[in-house]
Amino acid sequence: MHELSIAISMIDQIAEESASRGGLDVEAVHLRLGVFAGVDKNALLFAYELACEGTPLQGSRLIIETVPLLVYCPVCRQERTPPSVYQICCPECLAPTPEILTGREMEVASLEVAA
Amino acid sequence: MSTRMVEVRAKVMKQNDLLARALRERFQQQNTCVIGLVSSPGSGKTAFLEKVLAGLARDHGVAALVGDLATENDAARLQRATPNVKQITTGTICHLDASMIERALEGWHLDNVDFLFIENVGNLVCPSSYDLGEELRFVLLSATEGEDKPLKYPTIFNSSDVAIITKMDMADAAEFDLATARRNIESVRPGMKIFEVSSKTGQGMGEVFNFLRAQLARPRTTAPLLEEAAL
Numbered sequence: 001m002h003e004l005s006i007a008i009s010m011i012d013q014i015a016e017e018s019a020s021r022g023g024l025d026v027e028a029v030h031l032r033l034g035v036f037a038g039v040d041k042n043a044l045l046f047a048y049e050l051a052c053e054g055t056p057l058q059g060s061r062l063i064i065e066t067v068p069l070l071v072y073c074p075v076c077r078q079e080r081t082p083p084s085v086y087q088i089c090c091p092e093c094l095a096p097t098p099e100i101l102t103g104r105e106m107e108v109a110s111l112e113v114a115a
Numbered sequence: 116m117s118t119r120m121v122e123v124r125a126k127v128m129k130q131n132d133l134l135a136r137a138l139r140e141r142f143q144q145q146n147t148c149v150i151g152l153v154s155s156p157g158s159g160k161t162a163f164l165e166k167v168l169a170g171l172a173r174d175h176g177v178a179a180l181v182g183d184l185a186t187e188n189d190a191a192r193l194q195r196a197t198p199n200v201k202q203i204t205t206g207t208i209c210h211l212d213a214s215m216i217e218r219a220l221e222g223w224h225l226d227n228v229d230f231l232f233i234e235n236v237g238n239l240v241c242p243s244s245y246d247l248g249e250e251l252r253f254v255l256l257s258a259t260e261g262e263d264k265p266l267k268y269p270t271i272f273n274s275s276d277v278a279i280i281t282k283m284d285m286a287d288a289a290e291f292d293l294a295t296a297r298r299n300i301e302s303v304r305p306g307m308k309i310f311e312v313s314s315k316t317g318q319g320m321g322e323v324f325n326f327l328r329a330q331l332a333r334p335r336t337t338a339p340l341l342e343e344a345a346l
């Protein structure tokens with residue numbers, strides 16, 4: 001369960017962003033989370049609520065956008081979605097591909113703040 | 116009440132990744148090849164490292180950091196091969212992070228260290244998100260834990276550079292299907308280098324030593340382990 005550590009890093013990160021913008025009243029946090037980021041979505045939602053307690057983010061909502069796995073197929077020369085997270089190959093020509101384009105993201109995309 | 120959206124695009128792991136980058140630059144300057152080891156608890160990381168350290172210590176400067184939730188047992192085992200060993204006890208934390216590595220290395224001079232090994236806490240999930248500044252990540256999988264581990268933990272296998280199948284001396288007793296295991300690793304991380312070893316008999320260790328020594332000849336890289344870690 002490292003989602004609590006991740007949630008704490010996230011809150012620190014948001015506090016920094018907020019401070020650099022003169023202090024924000026954050027109501028919701030939009031996170032982009034890749035399926036290959038090594039983080040469980042539900043565990044993170046749970047950990048976020050816990051980690052927010054007693055911080056300025058208490059009561060804020062976490063909204064997670066899942067970023068799918070995309071690879072580059074060197075044979076088809078195209079972006080492809082592999083058949084699954086444990087079959088990292090092209091779904092059309094079945095060529096294995098070590099090149100992952102998206103899916104590892106763990107990024108606070110935006111904040112919804114009181115206007 | 117109305118709200119407005121503020122774009123931030125901030126990487127959650129930014130603090131860790133910045134520290135990892137600084138560590139990687141330091142390792143490069145000192146010309147130290149740093150290798151992280153991850154696996155389930157009990158897959159044989161410490162046993163493998165004991166063999167590796169003992170084998171390399173004759174000709175090279177070696178050091179190791181070893182992470183566990185509790186006890187200094189693993190460090191004591193590794194100290195038989197080299198005095199340059201430090202235990203990192205993480206308490207309840209299920210992974211190492213870059214700040215723990217930085218703290219553990221305080222006061223250490225890496226000038227004469229060719230290889231630094233970092234044994235992570237036994238866990239195939241949590242360590243995958245944390246760049247430790249290592250140059251290569253080895254993932255270990257023992258012949259006694261089933262062929263489908265790579266399929267069940269694709270993230271850590273995909274984020275590793277080398278797979279080591281350990282306890283090969285027990286493969287027959289465990290009816291381990293080596294071909295399937297290799298196919299599963301290849302499926303999750305195409306092109307991954309795979310070694311089959313036994314830390315008990317020494318089987319396969321020669322190839323590991325050749326691979327490690329070949330790393331020294333390569334220029335040290337400061338490229339982050341994962342694409343996403345780039346800031």
Ligand SMILES: Nc1nc2c(ncn2[C@@H]2O[C@H](COP(=O)(O)OP(=O)(O)O)[C@@H](O)[C@H]2O)c(=O)[nH]1
Binds near residue numbers: 155157313
């Ligand atoms: N037969 C055999 N046993 C091994 C081998 N490697 C490790 N072991 C045993 O497996 C257990 C766990 O090994 P350890 O190195 O402590 O695993 P770690 O938790 O990954 O560091 C110990 O009892 C080791 O003696 C091996 O190659 N062959």
Ligand SMILES: [Mg+2]
Binds near residue numbers: 160161189234
């Ligand atoms: Mg160990």
Ligand SMILES: [Zn+2]
Binds near residue numbers: 093
């Ligand atoms: Zn293709």
